[in-house]
Amino acid sequence: MAFREYKVGARMFGLAFGSSMFITLYMPAVDIASVSATTTAMERQLAFGRVGGFSYEDPFLRGHGKPVTVDIVLDPKTGAAIEPTRAYVYTPEIPFPNGVRHPRILGELPSELSVSKGRMTDADEAQGAVFVVRETTREGISVPYIENVTATRGWTPEATLARADDKNRAFIGKGKIMFVREGCWWCHTMLPEQTQDWQYFGAPPMLGDFNGESPTAFGSDRKGPDLTHVGSRNSSREWMMLHFFNPRLVQPHSIMPRYDYMWGDVDADGRPIDYDAWRAAYDEYEAGNTIYPPEVPVPAVDSEARALIDFIINLK
Amino acid sequence: MFKYLFAKNEDIPAGSAAVFFGFSSIVWFVVGTAMGSFNAAKLAFPDFVTGSEILSFGHMRQVHVLAVILGWISMAFAMAMMYITPALGNTKLWSEKLGVWNCFLWNVGLSLGLFLLWLGVTSGREYSDLPWPIDIVVIIGLLVPLGINVWMTIKTRRVQGIYTTNWFFAAATFMVVIVFTVGNAPEFFQLTGLTEAYLTWWFAHNVLGLWITPVAAAIAYYVVPKVTGNPLYSHRIGHLHFWSVVVFYSTPAAHHLMSAPLPEWLKSFASVEGVLILVPAIAFVSNLLLTMTGKWRMFVENIEIKFTITGVMMAIPLNMQGGFQQTRAINWYVHGTGWMVAHAHLALLGFSTFLEAAAVYYGLQTLLRRKLYSLGLANFHFWMLLIGFTTYWVSMTIAGLIQGAGKIYEVPYIDVVIAEHPYMIARWVGGTMVFLGNCVWLYNMWMTARAGTVIPAGRLPHELAYER
Ligand code: HEM
Numbered sequence: 001m002a003f004r005e006y007k008v009g010a011r012m013f014g015l016a017f018g019s020s021m022f023i024t025l026y027m028p029a030v031d032i033a034s035v036s037a038t039t040t041a042m043e044r045q046l047a048f049g050r051v052g053g054f055s056y057e058d059p060f061l062r063g064h065g066k067p068v069t070v071d072i073v074l075d076p077k078t079g080a081a082i083e084p085t086r087a088y089v090y091t092p093e094i095p096f097p098n099g100v101r102h103p104r105i106l107g108e109l110p111s112e113l114s115v116s117k118g119r120m121t122d123a124d125e126a127q128g129a130v131f132v133v134r135e136t137t138r139e140g141i142s143v144p145y146i147e148n149v150t151a152t153r154g155w156t157p158e159a160t161l162a163r164a165d166d167k168n169r170a171f172i173g174k175g176k177i178m179f180v181r182e183g184c185w186w187c188h189t190m191l192p193e194q195t196q197d198w199q200y201f202g203a204p205p206m207l208g209d210f211n212g213e214s215p216t217a218f219g220s221d222r223k224g225p226d227l228t229h230v231g232s233r234n235s236s237r238e239w240m241m242l243h244f245f246n247p248r249l250v251q252p253h254s255i256m257p258r259y260d261y262m263w264g265d266v267d268a269d270g271r272p273i274d275y276d277a278w279r280a281a282y283d284e285y286e287a288g289n290t291i292y293p294p295e296v297p298v299p300a301v302d303s304e305a306r307a308l309i310d311f312i313i314n315l316k
Numbered sequence: 317m318f319k320y321l322f323a324k325n326e327d328i329p330a331g332s333a334a335v336f337f338g339f340s341s342i343v344w345f346v347v348g349t350a351m352g353s354f355n356a357a358k359l360a361f362p363d364f365v366t367g368s369e370i371l372s373f374g375h376m377r378q379v380h381v382l383a384v385i386l387g388w389i390s391m392a393f394a395m396a397m398m399y400i401t402p403a404l405g406n407t408k409l410w411s412e413k414l415g416v417w418n419c420f421l422w423n424v425g426l427s428l429g430l431f432l433l434w435l436g437v438t439s440g441r442e443y444s445d446l447p448w449p450i451d452i453v454v455i456i457g458l459l460v461p462l463g464i465n466v467w468m469t470i471k472t473r474r475v476q477g478i479y480t481t482n483w484f485f486a487a488a489t490f491m492v493v494i495v496f497t498v499g500n501a502p503e504f505f506q507l508t509g510l511t512e513a514y515l516t517w518w519f520a521h522n523v524l525g526l527w528i529t530p531v532a533a534a535i536a537y538y539v540v541p542k543v544t545g546n547p548l549y550s551h552r553i554g555h556l557h558f559w560s561v562v563v564f565y566s567t568p569a570a571h572h573l574m575s576a577p578l579p580e581w582l583k584s585f586a587s588v589e590g591v592l593i594l595v596p597a598i599a600f601v602s603n604l605l606l607t608m609t610g611k612w613r614m615f616v617e618n619i620e621i622k623f624t625i626t627g628v629m630m631a632i633p634l635n636m637q638g639g640f641q642q643t644r645a646i647n648w649y650v651h652g653t654g655w656m657v658a659h660a661h662l663a664l665l666g667f668s669t670f671l672e673a674a675a676v677y678y679g680l681q682t683l684l685r686r687k688l689y690s691l692g693l694a695n696f697h698f699w700m701l702l703i704g705f706t707t708y709w710v711s712m713t714i715a716g717l718i719q720g721a722g723k724i725y726e727v728p729y730i731d732v733v734i735a736e737h738p739y740m741i742a743r744w745v746g747g748t749m750v751f752l753g754n755c756v757w758l759y760n761m762w763m764t765a766r767a768g769t770v771i772p773a774g775r776l777p778h779e780l781a782y783e784r
Contacts, residue, residue, distance in 0.1 A: 003476070003477070006478070012559075013487065013562060016559065016562045016563050017491065017562055017566065020562070020563060020566040020567050021494075021498075021566075023567060023585070024518065024566070024567050024569055024570075025498065025518070027582075028514060028570070028578070028579065028582050029511060031579045031581075031582070032509070032510045032511050032514065032578075032579070033511070035510070041509070045508075050506075051506070052440055053438055053439040053440035053441070053447070053503075054437055054438060054439050054440075054447035054448070054503075059437060059447075060435065060436065060437060061436050061437060061438070098506060098508045099508075105508060105509070180438065180440035181374075181436040181438065182372065182374045182375070182436070183372075183373065183374020183375060183377060183378070183438075184374060185440070186373065186374055186377050186378075187373075187374075189652055191575060191576055193575035193648065193651065193652075194575050194577070195575065195644075195648040196648065196723060196724050196726075197723070199726055200726045204575070204577065205576075205577055206577055207510070207577045207579075209577070210508070210509035210510050210512075210513065211508065211509040211510075212508050212509060213508055213509055213512075214502060214506065214507065214508040214509070214512045215439060215440035215441050215502075215512055215513075215516070216509065216510070216512055216513040216516075217440050218513055218573075218576060219442075219652075220442055220572070220652060220656070221652055221653075221656065221657065222652040222653065222719065222723075223359070223733075224729065224733075225729045247362075248362075248363075251730060253730055253733055253734050253737075254362065254730070254733065255359060255360075255362045255733055255737075255740070256362065257358070257362055257366065257372050257373050257374070258362075258363070258366050258367065259372075260367060261367060261368065261369050261372075262369075275367060279367065
């Protein structure tokens with residue numbers, strides 16, 4: 001540093017770069033942190049679990065360590081009929097989502113309610129817990145909060161799972177992992193734009209719709225439709241199943257890849273899936289030699305395809 | 317290379333690290349563009365190679381992107397820094413051994429990271445896709461050692477002043493470490509929601525703005541005066557460029573999320589700052605084009621100048637697009653369409669790649685003291701890159717405009733997909749030309765090292781270009 005100019009320059013640089021970081025990091029962080037979580041944000045993180053990408057519990061993104069979402073109509077403890085309820089079941093050792101671990105993320109009022117009314121912080125990962133999202137009114141405004149129903153009503157994870165048959169269980173957390181791992185978000189956004197898209201893809205999200213979720217996987221590039229509300233447009237499992245196995249079965253012009261490998265080795269009835277035979281039969285169909293395409297196997301309960309369909313159908 | 321890892325620093329010939337970096341970068345360029353071409357084929361013909369998890373589009377796309385950014389572009393940068401910084405300081409690289417280790421770790425770390433990414437081990441965040449343990453390897457094994465070498469070389473220089481190129485190198489190696497550390501904080505510390513989304517784009521924007529763009533420009537600040545023999549047109553304008561990069565380019569990150577529910581003030585601020593990026597852009601382009609005064613025939617005759625000036629000229633449409641497409645008035649139309657893919661390739665494959673290619677051409681000839689094996693093949697490479705890139709850019713821009721129209725008129729999506737199909741094929745053809753050109757380049761540089769005419773002491777490679 002032979003010249004005085006260089007000393008001045010280095011300080012100027014520190015000042016310029018520092019102020020830029022202050023404006024682009026500190027100020028937005030404070031602003032975003034002041035936003036309270038909406039019902040959507042709570043539902044999303046409870047369904048997805050702790051992380052949607054690489055994590056300790058699931059380094060190879062196989063969908064380990066994720067909660068199960070169930071829809072129940074009977075009280076798991078007493079067996080009495082209740083309002084249809086969506087509960088998020090965390091069996092022991094399944095990591096809790098970030099909003100539960102750090103209630104501050106939910107914003108001032110929701111976190112206070114979740115702790116005082118919902119007893120959210122009484123939940124213990126080693127024991128497992130069941131959560132539901134509730135709403136209450138405070139000063140005329142409805143405020144969502146998370147209720148730890150294991151503490152408030154004695155719904156244990158096992159009992160709650162037992163109340164839901166296969167049709168009422170959704171592996172949404174595992175499905176989100178599949179969505180991230182398979183890079184669906186390179187072609188589909190999860191962010192209807194504020195300026196248009198309303199009619200076609202539905203309402204854009206609110207400021208507080210993501211508190212606690214990571215990664216948000218908005219996507220930047222659309223080669224296919226936005227998926228934020230796809231479950232409201234099309235809730236047919238059958239269609240999704242055909243479409244994921246081979247999109248060209250239902251949409252001949254689609255450029256979406258086939259995801260048949262997510263079916264695994266066996267179908268829902270435990271029969272091995274013969275991919276070579278299927279592809280050969282499909283090629284025959286495509287060439288116009290047969291009238292009907294080969295039958296698509298129903299995915300097994302523990303298959304990746306099942307989880308992905310659960311995730312997609314539940315994007316309401 | 318391996319024998320130098322454990323040699324004494326004094327025993328390693330000067331320039332070894334730069335040569336290793338140079339060849340590694342070309343190899344990564346070939347690998348990265350091969351993947352790009354493969355992905356493009358998949359988007360044009362969806363049933364091309366199907367039924368395998370790791371060869372599906374969603375597993376390959378990010379590997380292409382990071383292979384070209386961290387493999388090709390950043391390693392070419394490291395190569396340039398390792399020969400230009402000492403040359404401008406009239407000294408040797410501070411530690412050749414650190415440089416060789418840096419190159420070794422870079423190749424190993426990047427291969428490991430991309431392999432994991434390929435298997436699907438991802439953080440799910442665009443551009444910061446690598447899982448956080450690999451991010452730490454990138455910071456500690458790749459970027460910090462490079463920065464130390466550059467800073468110490470500048471510190472131990474044997475000239476009084478510091479030339480423009482070296483301000484940029486010093487600032488950029490520092491800023492990129494900050495950008496990587498802060499940008500990956502959501503993974504290190506489990507930050508969530510909009511903070512995570514915003515930091516993802518804060519990272520992506522600043523990697524481009526505080527690493528790729530300034531370093532590429534810095535290289536041009538060296539190559540053009542050096543090869544033409546003209547002094548830089550104006551150091552004042554160089555100052556303007558430097559300071560406006562630091563101030564304006566580091567702030568508009570939020571313009572990547574114009575349609576997300578971020579605070580409105582942040583989006584407006586980002587958008588204004590984004591237009592101001594035109595300041596460094598114009599400073600840079602005008603400074604270099606004016607430096608060419610009187611030497612324009614070299615644009616035709618000399619391969620390094622041909623690459624550099626083409627790259628500099630591509631900065632004009634690049635920044636015109638960049639400055640305006642991020643304003644609300646235009647962004648709503650082109651956001652999330654192929655237009656952006658075209659723009660990204662104009663920045664990285666057009667502007668930046670052309671500047672680095674010149675630096676690698678020039679650096680390898682100087683360091684190896686050998687004349688280019690074949691000027692004909694180099695020209696072939698240039699035209700393959702230029703025509704291939706142009707085909708890519710034009711086709712994706714058209715596809716993007718179609719998508720934009722489809723978006724605002726709410727056309728059923730599948731009609732947009734059908735309309736884009738011919739352009740997807742054109743993009744694949746263009747990209748494949750780039751890939752093939754690069755294979756030729758690798759061959760040419762390899763043969764240069766093996767069989768190029770030796771450059772006598774005291775001569776510069778470009779002076780000999782036409783001598784037989
Ligand atoms: C040095 C050269 C290259 C660089 C630096 C580069 C960089 C990138 C970047 C940054 C992206 C992400 C774009 C975005 O998200 O908007 C991308 C995507 C892509 N690139 Fe390249 N690329 C290069 C060469 C190529 C070549 C030769 C091809 C061959 C066709 C290619 C094909 C693709 C494809 C198909 C995508 C995916 C685009 C999409 O998702 O729609 N790239 N590349």
